[in-house]
Amino acid sequence: MLKSNPTVSRLQPFTSTIFAEMSALAASTGSINLGQGFPDTDGPPAMLAAAQQAIADGVNQYPPGPGIAELRQAIAGQRAAEYRQPFDPDSEVLVTVGATEAIAAAMLGLVESGDEVIALEPFYDSYAAVIAMAGARLVPVRLRPDSSGRFALDPDELAAAVTDRTTVILLNTPHNPTGTVLTAQELEAVAALAISRDLLVVTDEVYEYLTFDAAAHLPIGTLPGMAERTVSISSAGKSFNVTGWKIGWACGPAPLIGAVRAAKQFLTFVGGAPFQPAVALALRDELDWVRGMAKGLQSKRDRLCSGLRDAGFEVTVPQGTYFAVAGIDRLAAPGEDGAAFCRSMPERCGVVAVPQQVFYADAGPDGPGARYIRFAFCKRDQVIDEATDRLASADRRRR
Ligand SMILES: *Cc1c(COP(=O)(O)O)cnc(C)c1O
Numbered sequence: 199m200l201k202s203n204p205t206v207s208r209l210q211p212f213t214s215t216i217f218a219e220m221s222a223l224a225a226s227t228g229s230i231n232l233g234q235g236f237p238d239t240d241g242p243p244a245m246l247a248a249a250q251q252a253i254a255d256g257v258n259q260y261p262p263g264p265g266i267a268e269l270r271q272a273i274a275g276q277r278a279a280e281y282r283q284p285f286d287p288d289s290e291v292l293v294t295v296g297a298t299e300a301i302a303a304a305m306l307g308l309v310e311s312g313d314e315v316i317a318l319e320p321f322y323d324s325y326a327a328v329i330a331m332a333g334a335r336l337v338p339v340r341l342r343p344d345s346s347g348r349f350a351l352d353p354d355e356l357a358a359a360v361t362d363r364t365t366v367i368l369l370n371t372p373h374n375p376t377g378t379v380l381t382a383q384e385l386e387a388v389a390a391l392a393i394s395r396d397l398l399v400v401t402d403e404v405y406e407y408l409t410f411d412a413a414a415h416l417p418i419g420t421l422p423g424m425a426e427r428t429v430s431i432s433s434a435g436k437s438f439n440v441t442g443w444k445i446g447w448a449c450g451p452a453p454l455i456g457a458v459r460a461a462k463q464f465l466t467f468v469g470g471a472p473f474q475p476a477v478a479l480a481l482r483d484e485l486d487w488v489r490g491m492a493k494g495l496q497s498k499r500d501r502l503c504s505g506l507r508d509a510g511f512e513v514t515v516p517q518g519t520y521f522a523v524a525g526i527d528r529l530a531a532p533g534e535d536g537a538a539f540c541r542s543m544p545e546r547c548g549v550v551a552v553p554q555q556v557f558y559a560d561a562g563p564d565g566p567g568a569r570y571i572r573f574a575f576c577k578r579d580q581v582i583d584e585a586t587d588r589l590a591s592a593d594r595r596r597r
Pocket of ligand 1: 295296297298299322370374402404432433434435436441444445446
């Protein structure tokens, strides 16, 4: 007889995602979806044309396992030009099916079952699931709002989380969902700890270009002593507005990339043949387009943040990514947490956001993220304005 719940116990906590629920609510109520983070404009035209041309030219069969040489060379070229990070395209660069697969393959290839993996909390939703798939344990270290509202890393808290079972620190900067860009000081503390406790660092840098004002992305792999113990992960999705292409990559020393490849080759083997030459072109020729897009995002950030403030939210202005975190204390009904608030928003005001609490190990109504919700601002200006207008009038009606 079939078990009533056939899902294995290690994956039972992960069977549904709030993103699917909220996107379905957005569709059924005709709401503006600022929940899931995908842009509503296209990437650089030459890159899009290159993918179409590749299909027309018959680039439609399995590419080489590690990715096509042209793309691996372009990735190595970009890391060298942007960060002076030298990688051998043949042994130190691996093309993956999005950053998501690179993270999964890194956990499956580098973490023994029973090991502990430290991740910054709140964390991207796939981290907990793939750490569980590896049979490992996630140890969250919380980013906490400082006096300016920035979610900051406390190096003492991080050091206290390391045990004899810790093998990997899984970093994410620029950080989703808080918008924090880790500072040189914070990264130096992580590096010093990794070196003194002999840990690997896997760093998710998919928002490497999406930083604002004076904040700049510093890859931890460039710090002294870190190249040999760091796997750096990024992706075309966020940089070039092609979240549906799922072309990502991992860079690091050959032994670490070999371990990631060992897992990757049996997850998907390969992916995205016609997209690979297009992303190679974009990494070579379209970085000015990306920088222009990031500038545009900064003004979208300001547009959304001031609209949210006018609507009564407390807003943390993000230094990077395309998400803004808003506090609901002034707007929520008594006893209402972020999840209940988000479920009521489509009906109340025709806007969808995501409760921040789903990015915490304790996602309950009294958990640390329960008073915040997350909005995406990678949308056309008129969409942002319409959303904040709706939020402002709805919440005025309610008060
Ligand atoms: C979007 C996102 C990813 C996934 O990247 P893909 O290339 O689409 O797989 C990974 N990490 C973070 C923090 C993200 O926001």
